[in-house]
Amino acid sequence: MKPPHSNTPPTLISVRKKDNNFQRAEVVKRNREKRYQHGVFLVEGVAQINLAVKYGWEITALLYAADKPLSQWAHELLDAGTATEHWELAPELMADLSEKDDTSEILALVSQRKLSPDAIEPCNNGLVVVFDRPASPGNLGSSIRSADALGAQGIIISGHAVDIYDPFVVRGSMGAIFALPVTTTPSHTGVKEWVESAKTKGFDYQVIGSSGKASSLLPEVDFNRPTVLVLGNETVGMSKGYWDVCDTTVKIPIGGALSSLNVSCAASIIMYEVARQRGWK
Numbered sequence: 001m002k003p004p005h006s007n008t009p010p011t012l013i014s015v016r017k018k019d020n021n022f023q024r025a026e027v028v029k030r031n032r033e034k035r036y037q038h039g040v041f042l043v044e045g046v047a048q049i050n051l052a053v054k055y056g057w058e059i060t061a062l063l064y065a066a067d068k069p070l071s072q073w074a075h076e077l078l079d080a081g082t083a084t085e086h087w088e089l090a091p092e093l094m095a096d097l098s099e100k101d102d103t104s105e106i107l108a109l110v111s112q113r114k115l116s117p118d119a120i121e122p123c124n125n126g127l128v129v130v131f132d133r134p135a136s137p138g139n140l141g142s143s144i145r146s147a148d149a150l151g152a153q154g155i156i157i158s159g160h161a162v163d164i165y166d167p168f169v170v171r172g173s174m175g176a177i178f179a180l181p182v183t184t185t186p187s188h189t190g191v192k193e194w195v196e197s198a199k200t201k202g203f204d205y206q207v208i209g210s211s212g213k214a215s216s217l218l219p220e221v222d223f224n225r226p227t228v229l230v231l232g233n234e235t236v237g238m239s240k241g242y243w244d245v246c247d248t249t250v251k252i253p254i255g256g257a258l259s260s261l262n263v264s265c266a267a268s269i270i271m272y273e274v275a276r277q278r279g280w281k
Contacts, residue, residue, distance in 0.1 A: 010078075010081060011085045013087045013088070014066070015090065016089075016090045017090070017093075022089070022093055025107070026097060028041055029167060035112070040111055040112060041112060041167070042097070042107060042108070042110075043110050044098060044167070045104065047175050049108050051176070052108065052175065052178045053082055055179055057111065057113070059082050059111075060083065060085065060109045060110065061108070062078060062086050062087070062108055063087040063097070063109070064086070065088075065089055065091040065103070065105070066089065070106075099167065099171075114184075116185065117183045117191065118197075119154070120154030120181050121153070122203040123203065123226070125225075125226065125278060126203065127227050127274055128152065128228045128229070129143070130155075130229065130242075131155065131267075132230060133159035133232075134231075134263070135235070137162050138172050138264075139234060139262065140162055141168060141169040141170065141172020141174075141177075142264040143264045143268070144169070144177050144180075145172065145176045146267060147267070147271060150268070151274070151275050151280075152180065152271065154180055155180065156190070157185075158184070158187055158188060159188075161184075164177065187239075187241060188242045188244075204225060204226060205225075205226040205228050206226070206247045206248075207230065208228070208230065208248060209232070209238050209242055209246035209248075210229065210230065210238075210249070210250055210251070210266055210270055211238055211250075212237070213237075214251040216250050217251060218253065218270060219253075220250075222277070223274040223278065224277055224278060229267075231263055231266065231267050233263075234262075252266060
């Protein structure tokens with residue numbers, strides 16, 4: 001774990017009823033607008049909290065049930081001075097906030113990071129994954145997890161999309177959202193500008209779009225150069241702007257009764273092919 005941000009001990013807050021503190025935690029869990037208003041999001045799960053700490057995210061509060069025994073992991077986390085505040089909640093309030101049948105022993109309120117594509121540094125052999133207007137929190141979370149596992153250097157979410165700090169995105173990513181820059185931009189223009197900037201720095205990124213209407217099959221495309229991979233919306237695919245930006249488009253050869261794959265499956269397959277061609281460098 002990283003050392004505490006200061007030598008000041010955390011403020012201990014007792015939450016025994018549905019007061020303002022509880023309501024703040026509850027509303028940022030379920031309401032996108034309130035998450036951005038407060039600038040925090042709720043994180044649940046040992047792996048997710050550990051990764052948030054490991055990668056230096058600001059933990060504003062750690063929440064746990066009063067009068068319940070805690071594991072060694074929980075004691076070490078609390079003793080590390082990671083959070084500004086410690087909230088001792090009545091057990092029934094912890095159960096209300098937890099999404100698990102067996103209530104988690106610790107929840108965390110984590111400060112958001114508002115990142116633009118400029119936060120992603122271009123590099124040789126780079127891979128940036130773009131999701132155009134993703135609508136499913138589960139799909140996006142799973143795709144972020146795959147991107148981290150398969151060597152992406154960063155992610156760009158463009159257009160009107162699901163909230164990247166939705167609890168289902170964070171949980172689906174298994175905490176990978178903390179490990180690499182997940183950035184946002186209003187449209188394809190932000191991606192185009194990032195690629196142009198990278199080229200001025202000497203990194204010749206190609207832009208490859210994924211579509212069932214593409215003429216090139218996945219094994220036919222050479223990924224042995226810096227690549228921006230674009231995945232379209234689950235229902236309507238890539239916007240026209242991305243069709244204009246892409247150097248080429250690619251489709252996954254499939255059989256069976258259906259003509260398309262779940263977007264998170266498609267993303268994983270394409271990223272696997274990128275890693276395979278590159279020899280897992």
